[in-house]
Amino acid sequence: MASCYFNPIPTSSRLISADLSTKFNIPKLLHRKKRFGVLPRSSKVTAFYGLKTPPYEHDALEPYMSKKTIDIHWGEHHRNFIEGLNKQLEKDDILYGYTLDELVKVTYNNGNPSIEFNNAAEVWNHDFFWESMKPGGGDMPILGLLEQIEKDFGSFTNFKEKFTEAALTLFGSGWVWLVLKREEKQLAIVKTSNAICPIVWDHIPIINLDLWEHAYYLDYKNDREQYVNVFLNHLVSWNAATDRLTWGEAFVNLGEPKIPAA
């Protein structure tokens, strides 16, 4: 146990198809610090989590999201969350044993977040955000995802309107999400402040949009509405969303109840 390896790729990456994973910048596997007692030689811990690269080149979302925005957003903001988290985990004997999902949930601490929550959740949110977009995105969802959206929002147009409205009425920094709610067995739009990630309420995220000003200010200045429209019309990856919904259906039965024939 003490010398086991820790996989630095957070669990959310299981949703990514194999060909994309070759593009990830996977850091060297690192020794995990011994929980008790003496540290083995060469066990200097430098990272628990690695900075996952977006599944496309930084200029691949041009002109809708500039290379400069991704360079800074990923290379500075996202990286700082990772580094901040790794520093915090280095000091904690317990928390480094969790997966990222578990870490986010446990540090949320039922609404009284511990200091690690912000970094952990922001790492989760940003990993998820880069994968929520793709070059040539936008378009329409298809098949099961489209049907579910139509079922839960009336129509795809309605969904887009509700998503946009949520984004424009979020006060301050935060995120807008399309999630699958387990109990209600339906899709819903939720807004979260600052770092909060809806897995803390046990929702299954399908899509997220970063509404911190740093996500759009270099490209759109104060025009958040244009940014949201561009996201929905040109960036959002309904492929990723479909994968995530399919995964979610392992936990949530979205079908009609099957009544046995008499």
Next chain:
Amino acid sequence: MAVRTLLTRKTLSSFLRNDPKPIGTAAISAAASTQSRDLHVYTLPDLAYDYGALEPVISGEIMQLHHQKHHQTYVTNYNKALEQLHDTVGKADASATVKLQSAIKFNGGGHINHSIFWKNLAPVREGGGEPPKEALGWAIDDHFGSLEALIQKVNAEGAALQGSGWVWLSLDKDSKRLTVETTANQDPLVTKGPFLVPLLGIDVWEHAYYLQYKNVRPDYLKNIWKVINWKYASEVYEKEAYLVNQEDRP
């Protein structure tokens, strides 16, 4: 729609006490059932300096966007929310009235906070960055040890603030104590305590510095002191700290 707007503008008023510009003087009979009061419309205050006058600390582009776009949007949406409030109050619709409170707090707070912020800044040639003297200077030494210590505290709390918000040098009118406070989003300082008066408020929303400082908020905080208008803070301090009867003082 236009008629409705006129109606509501005509008759709303009493929530607003500062810098209002009354509009809609024409009497509209349909509005006569409610009290006949003018709806005051908030307007964007002018700056006392040019957009480029704070360079190189804050770029002209940031100042212009911040004032003409961000602050203007808070003003516009505050006026809208107040119109809606007038409607819902008129209809005695309690739940709709209560529902408006977040928009009023956010947009009204945005207007209040930015109006203070512009006054907290001054170009260097007009005294920006000159340390506070006399009463406020002494009070800062008393409470924080030195101006330098205060600056460090503000910078640390401003940098640590999660998300968007403000960091304040606050005077408690009641106890006369100076403290450093932070508020989230556009919450005005008074949400932290009924007696708190802002002497100095620094906007740490990303829109306040991103075009120039990107993700390095600490650099923005470090630099902004070069254009802080301590004269304004001193005036507010002297006015507010001595308002209460002298015998109330220890």
